[in-house]
Amino acid sequence: MSFERNNQLLNPDKWRNRWLIFGILLSFMVIFGLWQMPNAQDIEQVKSSIDNLYHLKKDQLVLKSNIVEEDIDQVQAKINQLPLLSRYTYQAKFDRAKESFEEIENARSIFVINDSDGQRVLIPEVDRSSLESKIASCNESNSDICQIYYEAEEILDQIDIANKKSQELPSIKIRGDIEPALKALNEFEKKYGHLVAHPQSEELKQNIGEYADLLGKTILDGHQFGDYSENFYALLEETESLSGPLRGSSLDNQPLIALTFDDGPNADITPKLLDILNKHGVKATFFVMGAYVDENPELAKRIVDEGHLIGNHTYNHFDLATLSDEEVMTQIDWTQESIVDATGVEPDLYRMPFGSGGWRVVDLLNQHGMTSILWNLDTLDWSTQDANSIIETVTMSLQHHTLLLMHDTHEATPEAIDFLIPMLRDQGYEFVFPEQLAFEQRYFEE
Ligand SMILES: [Zn+2]
Structure with a gap:
């Protein structure tokens, strides 16, 4: 075996082949070398784009403070266009710039832009001690980063003042x-x-x-x-x-309206009304009767599930002025139970049937943590049962802050509401719940 191999080595044909392979390899290297030869202009561009990231500050080259991610990406793209072999020198130089940039970016991340108002604010994690430890390591070489910390410290000082x-x-x-x-x-x-x-x-x-x-x-x-x-x-x-403390009061310039619907839930009308409210993205208040909640618990649940407010409108719609305190409480309690059973929610608002009951009922129910809500605009929808006349009543008697009384018991009401919501929106009205209106519009306070 070993003799044969030696013999092969001495074979002149094999040597010729080797020279041939060597020659081919050499030509490839020359071609590759020529191909990898960088264009002088490209090199110049890369050099100047890296240099452009820096400026001279107190005899030191530091990264410019207005550099953004895009600038960094652009330089990287230029380097990537260079032939492979000539990239390394510039990549190393550029990596140092990139590293400083990332350090500054990292320091800058103690500020964020507030979604709500576009203001640049500190992140919650920033406090005086965390800043002080960062500032302690400040020196000439990282002055740009420290500038950011000083700015944050200045804000904390101002907050203290x-x-x-x-x-x-x-x-x-x-x-x-x-x-x-x-x-x-x-x-x-x-x-x-x-x-x-x-x-x-x-x-x-x-x-x-x-x-x-x-x-x-x-x-x-x-x-x-x-x-x-x-x-x-x-x-x-x-x-x-x-604006918060005066919200809903007579001194609030924003026109407000609370839509309220009594006497349901009604198997025919309430679903139609809910569909229309949904379509317009408006929330309303439903003062429901316990007896009807027991008949249509799924509708009471739908009212709550769709983000509307549910209130107590007694069990049988008796005139509370004619009932004893005990009877009043029975009417309210039964209805609370029906609502809780159907929806899981316990109302704290109620409306007296016919608005009747006076301060006696208001004081009595106040002891049970319940607030009376009346109205300042009665559409008389239950009486006219006509969409046009409901619309006319609302248009004529609309107030700056309106608590609108309607009933989800007649066809005309959802029809009118479908027209009124866009009209009110055009007039700048905001749709609110009754308690967002001041006492004057609600009539009875706790
Ligand atoms: Zn009623």
Whole structure:
């Protein structure tokens, strides 16, 4: 065996073959080398695009602060276009830039853009101690990153100042305090309002919320004794934190309407009405009778499942003014039970049949945690049973804040509602639940 192999090695033909293979390989290498020869212009472009990522700062080359992901991707794409063999030098240089970029991006991620208002805010994880430990490692070489930390620290400082200032807002005790308090709150908002969006502003939010609640309540109380100045109303409208406390009140400029339907659930009408409300994406309140809930429990369930509010309209629709306290409670309790059985929800709103019962019933049910809801616009739909006349009544008597009484017991009602919802929307009305309207529109308070 071994002799034969030696013999082969000495074979002149084999040697010729080897030279041939060597020659072919060499030609390939030359061709490959020529193919891999970078175009001088491409190289120049890659060099300058990498250099462009940097600028000179205090004698040091640092990554420019306005670099974005796209710039990085573009440089990488240019490098990728170079022949394989010449990429490595530039890739290594570029990787250093990319690494610094990622470090800065990472530091920047302590800020996010708020979905609701587009404001740039700190993330919840940022607090003073986490920032201080990051700032402790700051030096000349990472000054761009530290700039971001300093900015975050500055925001925390401002929040602390705003907290302190929020506790120094003028006190509100008498009507005479209202105007200075409103001015102070308005100025406070202008100066510090933007800070409230940061998750670190819990205490600030709470302080301002409590102050605005108190001020809103005092303004509404004071309003009963006469109008304020024109400037006052302008300032009121401009002061954002008061929009919540004044919501639904006579001082709220937003037109509001609460749709309410009594006397159901009705096997024919209620499903039609629910379909129409669904179609328009509007939520309403249904004051149901216990006797009908027992007949149509699945409809009561559908009302609740589709996001509407359910309220108690007694079991048999008796005039509560003619019943004893005990009988009133029986009517209410039976209905509560029927509703809970059908829906799993226990209502805390009720409407007295015929709106009859007065303060006796209101006080009695208040002891059981239930709120009376009446209305300020009666469509008389049960009496006219005509869509056009319902629409006309609503159009004629519509109020800035309307609590609309209707009944899901007649065909005309869903028909009218289908027309009224788009009409009201066009007029700027927002659809709310009764409790979002102020006392004046609900008539009886707890
Ligand atoms: Zn009724």
